[in-house]
Amino acid sequence: MAQHEVHHLGEHEYSYWPLPVGLSVLLLPISFIALMVWQKPMLALVFGGVSLVLLLLGTVGWINEFFSKGHEEGLGLPAMMFFIVSEVVIFGTMFVGFYMARVSQAEVWSQWVPKGMNLTIPLILTFILWASSATIAFAEKFFEMGRNTLSALFVLLTIVLGTAFMVIHIMEWLHLWHAGFTLSSNMYGTSFYMLTGIHTSHIVVGILTMIVALYILLAGKANQHKGHTYIKAITLYWHFVDIMWLLVASSAYLIGSLA
């Protein structure tokens, strides 16, 4: 062939991290199947464990590489916007389920509303999330001003608020569940737990992204040239999760419990 063959693994042409992440995502459903379909809990445990290890390895490596190689192009922000659009549709499917049942089962619905359901808790949760929206906005502002420590402090505050939200929410679930209102009671139970559950899973993801933010802020990996898009993107994501909560709470709690 040619005189010189230029086919080394160039800097931007390879990365070790997508493969382990991909494999970990493969093992997750296999673990679920091992448990639920093949009925082999030990196998499920092994797959699940390996999956978790691979996921950790892959994401940590990925994040490290992301913040140490290449340069900032700012494309993460439009990507996050498109991703949020698709998230809206995911929530949309659950809303469709909820409202189809709410309308078509209006006559029996009132029998489905559990006694323990009240609006105090969702109100408290709403205030917590609002506060967290404010703290993350401050974190972003301070980062832009170059005050990383202060920014990290506000990220930490947001994490605390997010965790508080989660804990209170889980206690509320347990309370309702023990009162006999479960995932399988009826369509109210199903759509209540699915809507709030999917929302809380987003809180978890949000908190994980903020832990990464905390790390890059404190490790000095975030500055004017680096990490900017990341902070902006996760702020956007968190605002989205907050806004979604208003829709979720007003449907699952308010419209759900109006008899």
Add this chain to the structure above:
Amino acid sequence: MAAVSYKPYFSAGLKEWIFTTDHKKIGIMYGVTSLLFFLIAGLSALAIRMELYQPGLQYMSEDAYNQALTVHGVLMQFWWAVGIWSSFGNYLLPLMIGARDVAFPRLNALSYWLFFAASVLALLTFLPGSQIRMMWTGYPPFSLNDNAGPVAFYALIIHLLGASSLAGAVNLVVTNLTMRAPGVTMKKMNLFLHSFLAMNVIQILGVPALAGAVTMLLMDKYFQTAFFDPARGGDPLLYQNLFWFYSHPVVYVMILPAFGVISEIIATFSRRELFGRTSMIVAIWGIAILGFMVWVHHMFTSGMPDWIRILFSYTTVLIGVPTGIKIFNWIFTLYKGSIRFTTPMLYTLSAIFMFLIGGLTGIPLGLPAFDIAVHDSHFVVAHFHYVLGMALTLAAFGGFHYWYPKFTGRMYSELWAKIALVLIMIGSNLFYFLQFIVGLEGMPRRYADYPAIDSWVRLHELQTIGAMILGAGVAIAVMNLLLSTKLGKKAEENPWQSPSLEWLVPSPPPPHNFDKTPHMPEDWDPYNYEWLEKQHKRQ
């Protein structure tokens, strides 16, 4: 071009493949996976046709038949008709816009590995006890029934594919919108790019709806939720609505890229700018938007008020308009063009012909008065095999041949490619045209058996023969493409003389595509063939 040349892909080691973030290698990995599953799905189709050759059950149990049909449907829809465009999109999109790679190369690799993960899961469904038989539509309540097999496979496969498509779609949309080289303006974008943009936007809006629907299946089966259980306020129609809200638009995810490929090939081999280029772009977006407003035409017999059926009947017929515009534009492009009947052109013209038949039978299917009679019959099956099975596949093979010199640096065998096309056209038309007829005569779809009515038996026999010829044609085409990577003669740098950006780099392109970001001049356009001639003269 440059004095250095690059090792061809095929001599790259395993490590270079599995850790690659090069969009071209990832594109090839998508393509190979997609083709492999296309062949598995094709074999299961032949098994289905063998069973239908005669009435009665000869080779398969009913369960096995249902499994074959499910495998065929799922693999063809998701791995072939959707998956193959991930291959084209990944390989060609950055080249066409003059970029070095996609916006998020690592995410791109992850997209492929998710696709790969779904493939592994799909292969696991061949294990005993894991077979799925719920058809590609996975309708409850049947899919929740143990007879249908573990719905976890179906749902989780779709989750993995969905995550892969979503990441891929976001990646390609952002790449297309933000990374175009100077001079490659929105107005000068290839129609291929416009098609892929629209297709990926559909993915971003639609995939999550399907993901939501199958999540509900999963929850209902394994966590006893009430989504599809009427006794507890649920509704199986919820599934149908969510499923088709995505799965009608998905047919445009499949066919818009095919339109894109057809447009490129028609322009190149007519040597003129596409007729009505602006109207083409408007039509693409018209199709994408209207595509989300017609899903109920799959549910005309599911029980609903008449006004809804009438409404969706109108929107369905309406979508024929932008579709028709595209066909007319292609034909007008041919008119007064200097046409070259090369192999890719012949595949493309065949694709248009097949699309016409499929599209024209789609319109009556959109009319409830007609559809109620033929719904879930072989007529519907024939309709979507003309558009999806044939038009899409022919366009994809047209694309394979058209960009073959680009992908591999070699030429395929003209003779075998043409023999394959002739076999494909004879086989498929024999097969699918008779499928229309047997469908009109009342043959319901998804049955392993049928009454021994004389005309039906004859029609089924001929269909099976057609399917065999079609299978032989496809096998020859694929063999030709595979063997020519070694045996084909070296291709010229720009064998079709196209000024489109992907043809202005060496074949196969170097890992970084462009040594310098190209700055395209005012008078350049992907369809300005005079520009290319002027460049040649200048050299």
